[in-house]
Amino acid sequence: MAEIRVAHLRKAFGAFVAVQDSSFTVADGEFLALLGPSGCGKTTTLRMIAGLELPTGGTIRLGGEDVTYKRASERDIAFVFQLFALYPHMNVRRNIGFPLLAQGVPRAEIRKRVEETARLLQIDHILDRPVSGLAGGDRQRVALGRAIVRRPMCFLMDEPLGTLDAEFREVMVRELRELHNRIRATTVYVTHDQIEAMAMADKIAVMNHGIIEQFGTPQEIYDRPASMYVADFIGSPPMNFIRFTAGLPKGARAARIGAAEVEMPEIRADVAPGELALGVRPEHVRFAEASPLRGAIYGSEYLGTNQIVTVETEGGLVRARLPADHSYAIGEPVGLTFKSERLSLFEARSGRAIPSALHEGALDREVRHG
Amino acid sequence: MSPAKSTSATARSVTTAHSVVEPSSRSKRIAATLVIVYAVVTMIPLVWIFLTSIKSPPDSISYPPKILFTPSIEGYCNLFTTRTRQTPEYIASLPEPEGVCDAVTRERNMVIAGPSNFLPRFANSLIIAFGSTFLAVGLGTLAAYGFSRFKVPLADDLLFFILSTRMMPPIAVAIPIYLMYRQLGLSDTALGMMLLYTAVNVSLAVWLLKGFIDEIPREYEEAAMIDGYSRLQAFRKVVLPQATTGIAATAIFCLIFAWNEYAFASLLTSGSAQTAPPFIPTIIGEGGQDWPAVAAGTTIFLVPILVFTILLRKQLLRGITFGAVRK
Ligand SMILES: Nc1ncnc2c1ncn2[C@@H]1O[C@H](COP(=O)(O)OP(=O)(O)O)[C@@H](O)[C@H]1O
Numbered sequence: 001m002a003e004i005r006v007a008h009l010r011k012a013f014g015a016f017v018a019v020q021d022s023s024f025t026v027a028d029g030e031f032l033a034l035l036g037p038s039g040c041g042k043t044t045t046l047r048m049i050a051g052l053e054l055p056t057g058g059t060i061r062l063g064g065e066d067v068t069y070k071r072a073s074e075r076d077i078a079f080v081f082q083l084f085a086l087y088p089h090m091n092v093r094r095n096i097g098f099p100l101l102a103q104g105v106p107r108a109e110i111r112k113r114v115e116e117t118a119r120l121l122q123i124d125h126i127l128d129r130p131v132s133g134l135a136g137g138d139r140q141r142v143a144l145g146r147a148i149v150r151r152p153m154c155f156l157m158d159e160p161l162g163t164l165d166a167e168f169r170e171v172m173v174r175e176l177r178e179l180h181n182r183i184r185a186t187t188v189y190v191t192h193d194q195i196e197a198m199a200m201a202d203k204i205a206v207m208n209h210g211i212i213e214q215f216g217t218p219q220e221i222y223d224r225p226a227s228m229y230v231a232d233f234i235g236s237p238p239m240n241f242i243r244f245t246a247g248l249p250k251g252a253r254a255a256r257i258g259a260a261e262v263e264m265p266e267i268r269a270d271v272a273p274g275e276l277a278l279g280v281r282p283e284h285v286r287f288a289e290a291s292p293l294r295g296a297i298y299g300s301e302y303l304g305t306n307q308i309v310t311v312e313t314e315g316g317l318v319r320a321r322l323p324a325d326h327s328y329a330i331g332e333p334v335g336l337t338f339k340s341e342r343l344s345l346f347e348a349r350s351g352r353a354i355p356s357a358l359h360e361g362a363l364d365r366e367v368r369h370g
Numbered sequence: 371m372s373p374a375k376s377t378s379a380t381a382r383s384v385t386t387a388h389s390v391v392e393p394s395s396r397s398k399r400i401a402a403t404l405v406i407v408y409a410v411v412t413m414i415p416l417v418w419i420f421l422t423s424i425k426s427p428p429d430s431i432s433y434p435p436k437i438l439f440t441p442s443i444e445g446y447c448n449l450f451t452t453r454t455r456q457t458p459e460y461i462a463s464l465p466e467p468e469g470v471c472d473a474v475t476r477e478r479n480m481v482i483a484g485p486s487n488f489l490p491r492f493a494n495s496l497i498i499a500f501g502s503t504f505l506a507v508g509l510g511t512l513a514a515y516g517f518s519r520f521k522v523p524l525a526d527d528l529l530f531f532i533l534s535t536r537m538m539p540p541i542a543v544a545i546p547i548y549l550m551y552r553q554l555g556l557s558d559t560a561l562g563m564m565l566l567y568t569a570v571n572v573s574l575a576v577w578l579l580k581g582f583i584d585e586i587p588r589e590y591e592e593a594a595m596i597d598g599y600s601r602l603q604a605f606r607k608v609v610l611p612q613a614t615t616g617i618a619a620t621a622i623f624c625l626i627f628a629w630n631e632y633a634f635a636s637l638l639t640s641g642s643a644q645t646a647p648p649f650i651p652t653i654i655g656e657g658g659q660d661w662p663a664v665a666a667g668t669t670i671f672l673v674p675i676l677v678f679t680i681l682l683r684k685q686l687l688r689g690i691t692f693g694a695v696r697k
């Protein structure tokens with residue numbers, strides 16, 4: 001097992017830049033999720049780490065060794081493809097044993113290791129079946145088997161659950177994480193699904209248009225988004241943005257939004273007058289009759305244990321996650337308050353977060369709501 | 371097979387009279403009739419050739435043509451031998467005939483002088499056709515793989531250029547090739563014919579195989595390369611097994627062309643490298659209108675293609691298993 005260190009990685013296809021200046025490190029045994037919408041360069045990044053694509057610039061180190069321009073076969077990595085890529089002309093046993101055959105492992109040893117792997121993944125009963133008749137989940141397990149049988153330095157997975165149906169995906173998310181807990185292989189897992197990433201990863205890198213917008217633990221990414229893009233991409237429903245115009249001095253602890261004075265974590269930099277956006281997670285919104293921040297009920301979604309209530313305010317629509325025990329009439333006027341120590345402040349034009357006490361780890365790692 | 375069955379079963383249970391999914395039994399019957407009629411029409415000449423090959427020479431030219439006749443092996447005897455005419459007295463003085471052909475020949479007042487050129491010509495055909503098919507399919511597979519997987523500069527122009535070798539009729543290029551081959555000492559050599567047929571077939575092979583290889587997802591090779599194989603090993607162990615259907619189909623097309631080719635063969639070969647197609651018609655000149663011998667040569671000539679096609683039938687019909695990649 002080994003650490004993956006990617007520095008200033010860049011990939012251009014002609015004039016189009018698919019990955020620009022990516023740098024991140026996956027520590028030994030860590031599970032990194034590369035998260036972003038379709039087309040943002042996740043697969044390209046992964047393929048460069050695997051050696052299937054040559055970078056235009058930057059370096060890739062696996063376990064300290066510079067492998068930037070090495071062939072895929074010389075890198076000691078395993079790759080699980082989006083489409084599984086099981087060899088259709090071989091049965092399950094031969095598919096799993098195929099990488100060992102390349103290394104010249106003796107037949108008896110191959111047999112033993114294939115069977116061990118199959119037991120680990122609970123597919124020992126289908127070892128002698130052809131792969132073409134297998135169900136999606138079993139194919140996925142065979143693909144995983146082929147990856148882990150070699151005990152490579154690291155695993156790269158490109159949306160391995162993308163083609164499974166939602167119900168089964170949840171099962172596989174748990175299985176994959178359990179597998180990781182057992183074998184502790186350094187893993188880079190590509191997905192566009194924030195729930196998968198949050199559920200499985202030790203670290204998440206959020207990508208957008210070839211740029212890594214934020215790199216951190218799931219909690220950091222959720223609680224302290226580095227940009228409005230990240231805040232909007234993570235969480236369901238996403239973070240509310242209340243737009244207002246103001247300038248704030250360093251050390252400010254509140255801002256004036258309309259008629260209301262809204263408290264927030266202490267600002268750590270002077271903010272020139274301009275358009276700002278206050279970021280509020282729906283679970284940090286509460287209704288309070290007396291609050292000067294007013295709005296009217298716009299709609300609600302019942303989710304069983306709680307409900308998402310949408311309120312129309314001067315600063316735009318605000319969604320609140322509230323207990324489901326009270327129902328609201330559309331148009332009903334309400335006052336809003338926010339959990340002040342959890343608020344983010346962004347510069348609306350650049351989308352970047354304004355540094356505040358929130359970013360100083362003052363926050364303890366609480367369990368997320370929702 | 372089984373999906374088709376289950377579809378028809380469901381279709382029938384939903385609508386008994388007319389089904390949108392399945393053709394009606396009436397249109398099926400019409401289709402079957404058309405197929406049978408077509409098969410019969412195309413088979414008649416072949417059957418007639420075979421029947422002629424087992425007629426005696428007088429039966430073969432009788433008018434009206436005989437449908438019922440006593441089978442004779444004379445055509446095959448004449449195909450494989452050369453004969454000389456002798457006086458009945460001389461023939462009577464010979465010892466007992468050895469074998470059937472000897473006897474049949476003597477009845478016509480002739481004796482066998484030696485083997486004919488049919489076997490060596492047939493062997494030429496086998497060597498040249500199978501050799502060129504092997505080369506064309508081998509080169510074609512590699513070229514098609516290259517065109518399919520790598521960024522080849524001017525790939526489209528090159529592919530068009532490759533195909534353009536087939537745009538001219540053979541007779542238009544035969545004279546320059548004839549002159550070229552004379553210079554190079556390739557006239558009337560098996561190697562020359564093999565190269566020529568390879569050159570003609572490789573264009574077909576590249577185009578056909580590129581289509582088949584394009585269909586094989588790259589992820590297979592990439593997976594194999596990550597698994598520790600070189601590109602060449604990945605090609606051999608992962609691409610080739612999946613391209614067998616395409617390779618078999620291409621091989622049959624190439625073989626049929628090389629086997630049946632007449633124009634180049636008759637212009638460029640005359641002696642030792644002559645193939646069967648230009649040779650068979652020459653049989654007719656040797657001692658009268660020997661139609662049974664010509665028919666016998668044609669019948670034997672059909673066998674290798676038939677056998678080859680039957681051997682590859684499984685590969686041709688198997689279809690490509692994409693099951694493991696597609697959902
Ligand atoms: N071989 C290629 N040639 C040209 N453009 C490519 C190639 N591969 C990927 N791209 C482009 O790069 C961008 C990022 O692709 P990709 O890494 O596959 O995105 P993701 O996996 O995040 O969906 C896409 O816009 C895609 O069209």
Ligand SMILES: [Mg+2]
Nearest residue numbers: 039042043158
């Ligand atoms: Mg992708």
